[in-house]
Amino acid sequence: MAHVAGLLASAVVSAVGNKLGSAIGDEVTMLWNFKDDLKDLKDTLQYMEVALKDAERRSVSEELVRLWLNQLKNAAYDISYMLDEFQANSEPASRKMIGKLDCFAIAPNITMAYKMKKMRGQLRKIKEDHESFKFTHDNSSLISVHQFPDPRETTSYVIESLIIGREKDRMNVLSLLSTSSNKEDITILPICGLGGIGKTTLAQLVFNDAQFKEYDHRVWVYVSQVFDMKKIGNSIISQVEKGSQNLDTRQLIIQHLKHLLQDKKTLIVLDDLWETDSSQLNQLKLMLNGSSKMRVLVTTRSIDIARKICTVEPYMLDLLDNDMCWRIIKQNSGSESRADKAQVEPIGQAIAKKCGGLPLAAQALGFLLSGMNLSDWEAMCNSDIWDEPFSDSTVLPSLKLSYNTLTPYLRLCFAYCGIFHKGHNISKDDLIYQWIALGFIEPSNTFSAIQLGEKYVRQFLGMSFLQHSKLPKYQSHTRDSWKPQKPSDTGPQRV
Numbered sequence: 001m002a003h004v005a006g007l008l009a010s011a012v013v014s015a016v017g018n019k020l021g022s023a024i025g026d027e028v029t030m031l032w033n034f035k036d037d038l039k040d041l042k043d044t045l046q047y048m049e050v051a052l053k054d055a056e057r058r059s060v061s062e063e064l065v066r067l068w069l070n071q072l073k074n075a076a077y078d079i080s081y082m083l084d085e086f087q088a089n090s091e092p093a094s095r096k097m098i099g100k101l102d103c104f105a106i107a108p109n110i111t112m113a114y115k116m117k118k119m120r121g122q123l124r125k126i127k128e129d130h131e132s133f134k135f136t137h138d139n140s141s142l143i144s145v146h147q148f149p150d151p152r153e154t155t156s157y158v159i160e161s162l163i164i165g166r167e168k169d170r171m172n173v174l175s176l177l178s179t180s181s182n183k184e185d186i187t188i189l190p191i192c193g194l195g196g197i198g199k200t201t202l203a204q205l206v207f208n209d210a211q212f213k214e215y216d217h218r219v220w221v222y223v224s225q226v227f228d229m230k231k232i233g234n235s236i237i238s239q240v241e242k243g244s245q246n247l248d249t250r251q252l253i254i255q256h257l258k259h260l261l262q263d264k265k266t267l268i269v270l271d272d273l274w275e276t277d278s279s280q281l282n283q284l285k286l287m288l289n290g291s292s293k294m295r296v297l298v299t300t301r302s303i304d305i306a307r308k309i310c311t312v313e314p315y316m317l318d319l320l321d322n323d324m325c326w327r328i329i330k331q332n333s334g335s336e337s338r339a340d341k342a343q344v345e346p347i348g349q350a351i352a353k354k355c356g357g358l359p360l361a362a363q364a365l366g367f368l369l370s371g372m373n374l375s376d377w378e379a380m381c382n383s384d385i386w387d388e389p390f391s392d393s394t395v396l397p398s399l400k401l402s403y404n405t406l407t408p409y410l411r412l413c414f415a416y417c418g419i420f421h422k423g424h425n426i427s428k429d430d431l432i433y434q435w436i437a438l439g440f441i442e443p444s445n446t447f448s449a450i451q452l453g454e455k456y457v458r459q460f461l462g463m464s465f466l467q468h469s470k471l472p473k474y475q476s477h478t479r480d481s482w483k484p485q486k487p488s489d490t491g492p493q494r495v
Contacts, residue, residue, distance in 0.1 A: 009052065009055075009056075009069040009070070009072055009073040009076075012073050012076045012077065012080075012412065013045055013048070013049050013052065013072060013073070013076050014049065014411070015076075015080075015409055015411075015412055016045065016076040016077075016079050016080050017042060017045045017046060017049065019079075019080060019083055020038055020041055020042040020045070020079065020083070021042060037116045037120065040120060041079060041119065041120065041123060044120075044123050044124070044127055045076065045079075045123070047127065048072060048126070048127060048130050051130060051133075051135035051136070052069075054135040054136040055068070055069055055133070055135055056069070058133075058135075064133075065133060068126070068129055068130065068133065071126050071129075072126055072130075075119070075122055075123055075126055078119060078122070079119060079123075080439070082112075082115055082116070082119060085112070085115075086112060152224070152272070153222045153224070154200050154204075154220075154222050154271050154272065155220060155222075156204055156207045156208065156218075156220035156269065157204070158201065158204035158205065158208060160205060160208065162331065163201055163205060164320075164324055164327050164328050164331065164359070165198075165320045165321075165324035165327070165328075165359065166198060166201060166202050166205060169202050169315075169317060169318075170202060170205045170206060170209070172315065173189065173191065173202065173206050173297070173315055174206060174209060174211060176189055176312055176315060177189055177206070177295050177297070177312075178211070185289060185292060185311060186285075186288055186289050186290075186292065186294040186295070186296055186311065187294070187295050187296065187311055187312055188285065188288075188296040188298060188309055188310050188311045188312065189295070189296070189297055189298070189310065189311075189312045189314070189315060190273075190297075190298040190299070190300055190305070190306035190309060190310050190314040190315065191203060191297065191298070191299045191300075191314070191315050191317055192299075192300055192301070192302070192303050192306040192314045192315065192316055192317065193301070193316060193317035193318075194301065194319075194358065195301055195360075196358040196359070196360030196361060197317050197319065197357075197358055197359065197360070198317060198320075198359045198360070199271075199299040199300075199301075199317055200271055200272070200299055201359070202299075202317060203269050203271060203297050203299050206269075206297060207220060207267065207269050207297070212267045212295075214265075215265040215266060215267050216264040216265045216266060217239070217240050217260075217261070217264055217265075217266040217267070218266075218267045218268075219235075219236050219239045219240065219266065219267070219268045219269070220239075220268075220269045220271065221235045221236060221268065221269065221270050221271065222271050222272060223270050223271060223272050223273045223274070223275075224272055224274070225272075225274045227273075227274065227275035227280060229250060229253075229280070229283060229284060229287065230246075230247075230248075230249075230250065230253060232270070232284070232287075233247070233250070233253035233254070233257060233287055234246045234247060234253065236257060236268060237253070237256055237257065237260065240260050240261070240266075241260060250283075250287070253287065254286070254287050257287060257288070257290050258290040260290075261290040261294060262290055263293065264293060264294075265293045265294075266293065266294045266295070267294075267295050267296075267297070268288065268294065268295070268296045268297070269296075269297045269298075269299075270296065270297070270298045270299070271299050272299055272300070273298050273299065273300040273305060273309070274300070274301075274302075274305070275305065276302070276304065276305055276308075278308055281305070281308045281309050284309070285309065298310075303316075303461075304458075304459070318357075319356065319357025319358065320355075320357045320358070320359055320362070321357070322349070322352050322353050322355075322357075323352075324359075324362075325352040325353075325355040325357065325358075325359070325361075325362040326348055326349050326352035326362075328359055328362035328363055328366060329348055329351065329352055329355075329362050329365055329366040329369065330348065330366070331366060332362075332363055332365075332366025332367050332369075332370065333348070333365075333366040333367070333369040333370045334370050335348055335369075340374050343374055344374060344377050347374075347377045347378055347381050348369070348377065350381050351365060351369070351377070351380060351381050365380075368380075409440060409441065409442060410456060410459065412435075412438075412440040413435050413440050413441070413453075413456050413460075414460060414465055416434070416435065416438065416440060417431075417460075417465075417466070426466075428457055431453075431457070432450060432453030432454065432456075432457065433453075435453055435456070436449045436450070436453065441453055441456070
């Protein structure tokens with residue numbers, strides 16, 4: 001729960017910062033003469049927000065940092081409530097004639113000034129405590145992502161003998177690619193699933209299958225969160241035509257791709273696609289649509305992206321079972337060669353259940369357990385491993401990437417789900433009403449709060465943050481009373 005508390009603080013501060021920005025631009029702010037005060041609050045929040053990533057990391061093991069995060073979160077809530085009250089009092093105040101002496105108009109102004117002063121003092125104290133922790137500030141938002149190599153960049157190379165549990169998926173994807181009914185257009189098949197579930201590994205297995213080794217061209221492109229159409233196009237060209245120069249315009253890139261790939265049997269893998277804009281994805285499809293002999297495999301975490309880019313129904317990658325996770329842990333921990341193999345095996349099987357079916361998690365745990373003695377294995381098994389920092393692992397950063405792409409209000413809604421234990425069945429409607437009651441959903445001119453809640457749930461399901469619960473056909477309401485449960489009535493389940 002400590003990690004969830006940190007994420008919640010980050011989401012609240014970000015959302016309230018946006019709310020302050022809107023309030024500063026409001027015309028009624030000028031009437032109340034609080035514009036400078038609100039700007040000071042916003043600047044203070046922004047100053048501390050750049051340290052929240054380090055604070056979230058340290059809150060797992062440092063109680064004082066966790067308390068500081070809670071103080072900051074509560075202060076942000078207080079600012080939000082104050083702004084709501086400020087807005088509520090703005091309309092009647094705006095009807096008063098400026099300069100007219102009216103005790104009923106002056107009273108709320110004095111009250112608000114007192115609250116503003118108190119709030120600024122509270123936030124100033126939190127800022128002083130923040131400085132004493134010497135947090136590492138995250139300035140990544142100010143630095144171009146193009147300046148540094150992406151440590152998550154993938155390649156097509158894989159040691160197939162080390163891959164466990166994906167042979168059936170490989171055969172399924174190969175079958176879908178080879179039996180596609182598209183006669184005139186390219187075949188685009190997305191592989192979709194949670195971060196760490198093995199989408200890239202499956203794409204590597206398909207890419208290296210003997211079926212495609214006779215193709216004219218095989219191309220692997222790591223797309224990443226930074227969607228750059230020219231970079232994708234030039235990467236394909238450079239792998240097909242050795243020694244080619246980067247082309248400057250999309251027009252030249254598309255023309256050259258059509259010339260190179262026309263009537264050529266080509267396999268292209270676009271790994272790690274995050275772009276959500278439909279027009280951009282349509283432009284990507286247009287750029288690739290040079291031959292009916294082309295097969296394109298896309299990996300993405302989002303079912304919405306998968307459905308926008310696909311010409312074949314997306315392939316949803318399932319979690320591994322506990323036995324598969326244990327096999328991965330054994331492989332990476334070296335448990336088979338241990339003298340106490342018989343003792344560590346049942347402990348390791350229990351640890352495998354904590355992986356949640358994610359091969360990346362099992363792999364990281366295997367490395368973590370290698371070299372540990374029996375008592376360390378027992379301690380790992382009995383602890384809440386997901387609340388512990390994996391200093392040498394890419395699991396948590398990998399999973400958190402999906403979280404970081406969410407808007408502040410979506411972050412709030414998802415972080416709230418952390419109050420439910422893993423695997424808890426949540427009524428969709430109840431969850432949405434709780435989000436609305438807590439002010440996590442801001443209705444727009446286009447959507448009502450309930451419609452937005454439905455949209456949020458669909459997005460969380462699409463990113464595998466939530467999954468449809470698998471309730472029995474009959475659900476018990478009392479010990480002796482059973483009522484049919486329609487599949488459509490089942491709510492999301494926290495994963």
